[in-house]
Amino acid sequence: MPEIVIQYQAEILSSIGETFVMVGVSILAAVLLGLPVGTFLFLLRKGQVLENRFAFSTVNLLVNIIRSFPFLLLVVFLIPFTRFVIGTAIGTAAATVPLAIIAIAHYSRLVEQALLDVPKGVMEAAISMGASVNEIIVKFLYVEARSGLVLGLTTSIISFISYSTIMGVVGGGGIGDFAIRYGYQQFKTDLMIYMIMIMVILVQLIQFIGTTVSRLIDKR
Amino acid sequence: MTGHVLKAIIEFAVFTLQNDERGFFMIKLQNVSKKFLNFQAIKSVSLTINQGEIHGIIGASGAGKSTLLRVMNLLEIPDEGEVEVNGHHLTSLSNKDLRQERKSIGMIFQQFNLVANKTVYENVAVSLQLANFPRKEQRSRVMTCLEFVGLESFSEKYPAQLSGGEKQRVAIARALANSPRVLLCDEPTSSLDPNTTAEILGVLENVNKKLGVTIVIVSHEMDVIKGICNRVTVLANGEIYDTVFIEPRRIHIIDHSPRYFVEKLTADGEMSDA
Numbered sequence: 001m002p003e004i005v006i007q008y009q010a011e012i013l014s015s016i017g018e019t020f021v022m023v024g025v026s027i028l029a030a031v032l033l034g035l036p037v038g039t040f041l042f043l044l045r046k047g048q049v050l051e052n053r054f055a056f057s058t059v060n061l062l063v064n065i066i067r068s069f070p071f072l073l074l075v076v077f078l079i080p081f082t083r084f085v086i087g088t089a090i091g092t093a094a095a096t097v098p099l100a101i102i103a104i105a106h107y108s109r110l111v112e113q114a115l116l117d118v119p120k121g122v123m124e125a126a127i128s129m130g131a132s133v134n135e136i137i138v139k140f141l142y143v144e145a146r147s148g149l150v151l152g153l154t155t156s157i158i159s160f161i162s163y164s165t166i167m168g169v170v171g172g173g174g175i176g177d178f179a180i181r182y183g184y185q186q187f188k189t190d191l192m193i194y195m196i197m198i199m200v201i202l203v204q205l206i207q208f209i210g211t212t213v214s215r216l217i218d219k220r
Numbered sequence: 221m222t223g224h225v226l227k228a229i230i231e232f233a234v235f236t237l238q239n240d241e242r243g244f245f246m247i248k249l250q251n252v253s254k255k256f257l258n259f260q261a262i263k264s265v266s267l268t269i270n271q272g273e274i275h276g277i278i279g280a281s282g283a284g285k286s287t288l289l290r291v292m293n294l295l296e297i298p299d300e301g302e303v304e305v306n307g308h309h310l311t312s313l314s315n316k317d318l319r320q321e322r323k324s325i326g327m328i329f330q331q332f333n334l335v336a337n338k339t340v341y342e343n344v345a346v347s348l349q350l351a352n353f354p355r356k357e358q359r360s361r362v363m364t365c366l367e368f369v370g371l372e373s374f375s376e377k378y379p380a381q382l383s384g385g386e387k388q389r390v391a392i393a394r395a396l397a398n399s400p401r402v403l404l405c406d407e408p409t410s411s412l413d414p415n416t417t418a419e420i421l422g423v424l425e426n427v428n429k430k431l432g433v434t435i436v437i438v439s440h441e442m443d444v445i446k447g448i449c450n451r452v453t454v455l456a457n458g459e460i461y462d463t464v465f466i467e468p469r470r471i472h473i474i475d476h477s478p479r480y481f482v483e484k485l486t487a488d489g490e491m492s493d494a
Contacts, residue, residue: 119331119333121332121333122333122334122335124333125327125329125333125334125391127295127322128295128325128326128327128404129322129347129350129394130318130319130320130321130323130350130351131319131350132319135350139346139349139350143335143337143338144336144337147337218337219338220336220337220380
C-alpha cells in the first residue's frame with residue numbers, strides 16, 4: 001500500500017465508516033419511505049386503483065421541489081429542521097437528515113417509473129381476482145416490477161454516495177470530505193486520487209451487484 | 221315412462237334457457253350504460269345470461285363488446301344500471317363484498333395477463349391465497365387445476381417459457397382455482413393461431429360441461445362464436461342488435477402443413493376459405 005495511505009490509515013478508515021453510515025441511512029430511508037411514496041405516486045395516477053388527482057399533484061409537486069434544490073442549498077435550507085430532529089446541525093448524524101430526504105424523493109421517482117412498466121393487464125387480472133390494494137401491491141406490482149426496483153435502488157445508492165461527498169459542509173465527514181480537506185486543500189494530490197479510486201471501486205461494485213441481482217430475479 | 225321423464229327434462233331445459241325472469245339466470249344486466257369521455261361505449265343494455273350457458277358476444281370493433289363483458293365483474297363501473305351476478309347486486313355492494321364476489325367470477329384475457337415473474341404454479345396459487353384458501357390444501361388444488369388444463373408437468377416453468385396456448389391454459393387454471401360459477405372470456409383466442417384456438421375452445425367447453433361453469437365469451441371471430449356458444453348477443457354501436465340461439469359446431473382444426481398453404485395460395489378464387 002502507498003506510504004501516504006498507510007500514514008493516514010486511521011483517518012481514511014473512519015471517513016469510509018462515515019460514508020457508510022450516511023449512505024446506509026439514505027438506503028434505509030429510500031426503502032422504508034421512498035418505496036411507499038413512489039408506490040403512491042403510481043397508484044394515485046389517473047386510471048389506477050387509488051386515482052386521486054389532488055393527492056397525486058401534491059405528492060408529485062413535493063417530490064419535484066425537493067429534487068430541484070441544488071443539494072448543497074437543500075442541506076443549508078434544512079439546517080433548522082435538522083437541529084429540531086437531531087438536536088444539532090453539525091456532524092455525521094445531522095448529515096443523515098438532508099440525505100434521507102433527498103433519498104426519499106430520488107428513489108420514489110424511480111419506483112414510480114419501475115411500476116409504470118408493469119403491464120396494465122396484470123393489474124386488471126389482479127383486480128378481477130378480487131385482490132385488495134395491499135394485495136395488488138405486494139403480490140402483483142412488486143413481484144412484476146422487482147428487477148426495475150432493484151436497478152432503481154442501485155442508481156439511487158450511487159447518487160447517495162455522490163450526495164454524501166459534500167456533507168463536509170456540515171461536518172458530516174466521509175470519503176469525499178477527506179479527499180477535499182487532505183488531498184485538495186493540503187495539496188496532497190496523490191491522496192486525493194487514492195480516495196477517488198476508492199469511490200470508483202465502490203461504485204463499480206454496487207453497480208455490478210445491482211445489475212446481477214436484477215438480472216437473476218427477472219423471469220420476464 | 222322414460223319418454224315422460226325425457227319430455228320433462230327437455231321442457232325443464234327449455235324453460236331454463238328461455239325463462240329470463242324467474243330465476244336460473246346467472247348474470248342479469250339492466251339498462252347498463254357506460255361512457256368514456258365523449259364516447260358512449262354501451263347504451264342502456266339489458267341482458268340476461270342463464271346458468272350453464274356459453275354465451276357469445278360478437279360485434280365490430282368499438283361496438284362495446286369488451287366493455288359489456290367488463291361490466292359483469294365491475295372491472296368497468298357502469299354509469300347507470302344494475303349488474304346482478306349469481307344472485308348478488310354487484311352495483312350495490314361495498315368494496316370489500318365486491319372483492320369477495322369477484323373471487324367467484326373468473327376472468328381470462330386476450331393477453332393472458334399472467335405474472336411473468338411467478339411460475340405457473342405460483343400464478344395459480346396466488347388466486348387461492350387471495351381467497352384465503354386453506355394453506356395445506358393449496359398444493360393439491362393447484363395441481364388439480366393444472367391437470368384439468370393438461371399442464372401439470374409445467375408447474376415450475378415461467379410464462380416466458382410457454383407458448384400462447386399454454387399461457388392461456390394457465391390463465392384458465394388460475395381463473396378456475398376458486399371454483400367460480402362464471403368465467404368471463406375477453407377475446408381469449410384472438411392472439412392465438414387457429415389450431416391453438418380450437419384447443420382452447422375445447423378446454424372452455426370442458427369447463428362448461430364438466431364443471432358447470434357459465435361462460436361469457438367476447439370475440440370478433442365468427443368461428444370462435446359459432447364453435448362453442450349456445451346463444452349469441454350481437455352488439456352494434458353499444459346496443460344489442462339481436463340475440464340468437466345457435467347450435468354449437470366444433471370448428472375444424474385447420475391444416476397448417478406447407479403443402480396446404482401452397483395449395484390454397486395457388487387455387488384461384490378460393491383464398492377466402494383459408
